[in-house]
Amino acid sequence: MNITLNGTQKVFPSAHTLSQLLADLQLPPETIVVELNTLIIQPDCYSETTLSEGDTVEIIRFVGGG
Amino acid sequence: MLLVNEHPVTLPHATKLTIGELAALHKPGADIFIVNGYPVSAETLVKDGDTCTLIRRGEIPTGEELEALLAARHTPGIHSKIKTGCIAILGLGGLGSTVAGAMAKIGIGKMLISDYDRVEPSNLNRQHYFVDQIGMMKTRALKDNLLRMNPSLSLQLIEEQLTESNLALFFRHVDVLIECFDDPAMKAATLRSVLSQMPNVAYVGSSGMAGYGENNSILTRMIRPGIYIVGDETSAAQPGQGLMAPRVGIAAHHQANQALRLLLEADPGRISGQ
Numbered sequence: 001m002n003i004t005l006n007g008t009q010k011v012f013p014s015a016h017t018l019s020q021l022l023a024d025l026q027l028p029p030e031t032i033v034v035e036l037n038t039l040i041i042q043p044d045c046y047s048e049t050t051l052s053e054g055d056t057v058e059i060i061r062f063v064g065g066g
Numbered sequence: 067m068l069l070v071n072e073h074p075v076t077l078p079h080a081t082k083l084t085i086g087e088l089a090a091l092h093k094p095g096a097d098i099f100i101v102n103g104y105p106v107s108a109e110t111l112v113k114d115g116d117t118c119t120l121i122r123r124g125e126i127p128t129g130e131e132l133e134a135l136l137a138a139r140h141t142p143g144i145h146s147k148i149k150t151g152c153i154a155i156l157g158l159g160g161l162g163s164t165v166a167g168a169m170a171k172i173g174i175g176k177m178l179i180s181d182y183d184r185v186e187p188s189n190l191n192r193q194h195y196f197v198d199q200i201g202m203m204k205t206r207a208l209k210d211n212l213l214r215m216n217p218s219l220s221l222q223l224i225e226e227q228l229t230e231s232n233l234a235l236f237f238r239h240v241d242v243l244i245e246c247f248d249d250p251a252m253k254a255a256t257l258r259s260v261l262s263q264m265p266n267v268a269y270v271g272s273s274g275m276a277g278y279g280e281n282n283s284i285l286t287r288m289i290r291p292g293i294y295i296v297g298d299e300t301s302a303a304q305p306g307q308g309l310m311a312p313r314v315g316i317a318a319h320h321q322a323n324q325a326l327r328l329l330l331e332a333d334p335g336r337i338s339g340q
Contacts, residue, residue, distance in 0.1 A: 031250035033257045040262045060289060062253035062273045065303030065314075066161045066246050 004056045012051075019047040021057065033060040068116040072130050077114060085110045089120045096120035100134050103142030129218045136173045144330060145173065151329040154178040154240040156228065156256060158204040160192035160309050161272055162246035163211075164318035165325070167194055170212040170219055172326065177212075178240060180224035181205055192311035230255035234263040242325045245271040246318075248303070261293070268328045268335050274298040275317035277307040284316045286324050292336030296320040 001012050003021070015021040018041060022029050034041045035058040041049055051057075067076050070092050077083060086108030089096040098121040099106050112118060119134035121127055127135065137145040151174055155162045158181035166179055181204040185195045199207040205223040212219055224236055233256060237243050243264070245256045253271060260269045274297035275284060283298040296317050303309050327333045 028250075031254050033254050033261070035261075040258055042258070060254075060257065060295070061299065062250040062257075062271075063276075063297075063300060063302035064248060064250045064253075065274070065276045065301070065309050066157050066159050066248040066253075066272055 001051055001055075002053055003051060004054075006058055015051055017047055017051065018045075018049040018057075021051060022046065025059070027059065027061060031062050031064075033062075034058070068112060068114060068118060070118045071120055077112070083112055084108060085112050085118060085120075088112055088118060093120040093122065095122050097123050098135075100138045103134075103137045103145070105138045132216070132218065133173070140172070147330055148172055148326070149175045151242070152176040152178075152240045153242045153244060153325055153329075154180065154237045155244050155246055156180050156233075156237075157246035157248060157252075158183075158193075158208050159189065159246060159248055160311065160314035161275070161318045161321065162244075163194040163204070163208055164315055165244055165246060165322045166208055166212055167215065168319060168322035169325065170216045173216060174219070174329075176220045176222070178222045178224055178237065179205055179208055179212075180226075180228065180236070181208075182225050182227045192309055192314050228252070230259050233259040238264045238267060240267055242268045242270060242328050244321050244325055245269065246321070247272075250302075257293075265338055266336055268292040268325075269294065270321045270324045270328070271295045272297050272317055272321060274301040275314050276301045276303040276309050278310060278313055281313075281316060284313065284320060286320050288333070290337075290340050291334035292328070292340075294324050294333075296324065 001015055003010055003012055012021055012024055015024050029043055029046055037056050067074055085099040085106060100119040101116050121131050153174055155166050158179055169177060183204055185199045185202050185204055185207050187200055195207050205225055209221050245253055247253050257271055260267055273295055279301055286294055286296050288294050328335055
């Protein structure tokens with residue numbers, strides 16, 4: 001699957017859903033904001049959100065501390 | 067006629083009067099002179115229509131005098147924009163208590179300060195509270211401290227536990243929301259809420275400021291117009307890498323300055339639908 005992730009085109013052979021993409025990227029799902037083709041995706045929808053060839057995904061990751 | 071420390075004064079006819087002479091009549095001993103928002107020397111001539119503020123150095127100024135001093139520091143046009151601005155600070159820890167201090171000092175119009183926690187001894191290595199405030203609600207301790215810095219502040223205290231679903235309820239009308247939470251899940255929830263439910267609210271978030279890493283690795287990044295994140299985006303608070311006043315302070319002041327830039331329209335704000 002070809003996906004544009006944060007502006008860079010990348011290949012994710014086994015990522016068919018957002019959850020799988022996040023697992024591939026080793027990102028903790030509760031600490032990130034995901035935008036798929038400019039739409040904000042709620043965390044409880046990650047596993048049922050399917051990815052398509054050419055999708056644009058923006059991920060903003062937060063680390064703790066304040 | 068002119069205004070001297072908020073009181074109307076009629077100038078004697080056909081006389082040229084300096085602000086120093088005016089001070090001798092209306093506030094003997096004054097040694098700081100502000101005319102129409104700008105600091106001036108004692109020899110400056112005053113004229114009808116001027117607004118003059120006379121201040122004695124070392125004396126505790128009144129609310130109006132403080133206001134005039136702030137305007138003189140900032141220039142009047144800038145100060146009037148700050149004075150009409152409304153910001154929210156979410157989380158009153160090392161970031162939030164510091165951001166609040168900076169915004170109080172510049173005379174922000176209105177500030178919503180939000181936290182449901184109390185001051186603990188372990189907070190004092192970086193948070194702007196005092197030892198005798200341990201056990202107080204952070205909102206109330208901070209309110210006391212901020213009002214000592216600037217008695218004319220307008221503060222609203224929010225002591226609920228915030229969630230992704232109630233954030234917009236409290237904050238959808240502010241100009242700039244400054245996210246200062248500790249918990250990364252709440253940080254993410256806040257950005258989601260701003261992007262999807264608060265289309266007119268500018269956002270300054272935070273991620274990565276633990277430890278004592280390089281100063282210049284703390285950055286302010288624009289995600290898109292009106293949406294900014296401060297920090298190195300990697301240094302999490304964790305065992306062996308605690309939060310410490312100096313670096314947390316760098317990030318907090320990035321946040322405060324970014325909020326100010328947004329209020330003054332020096333940087334692009336939100337674009338509807340983005």
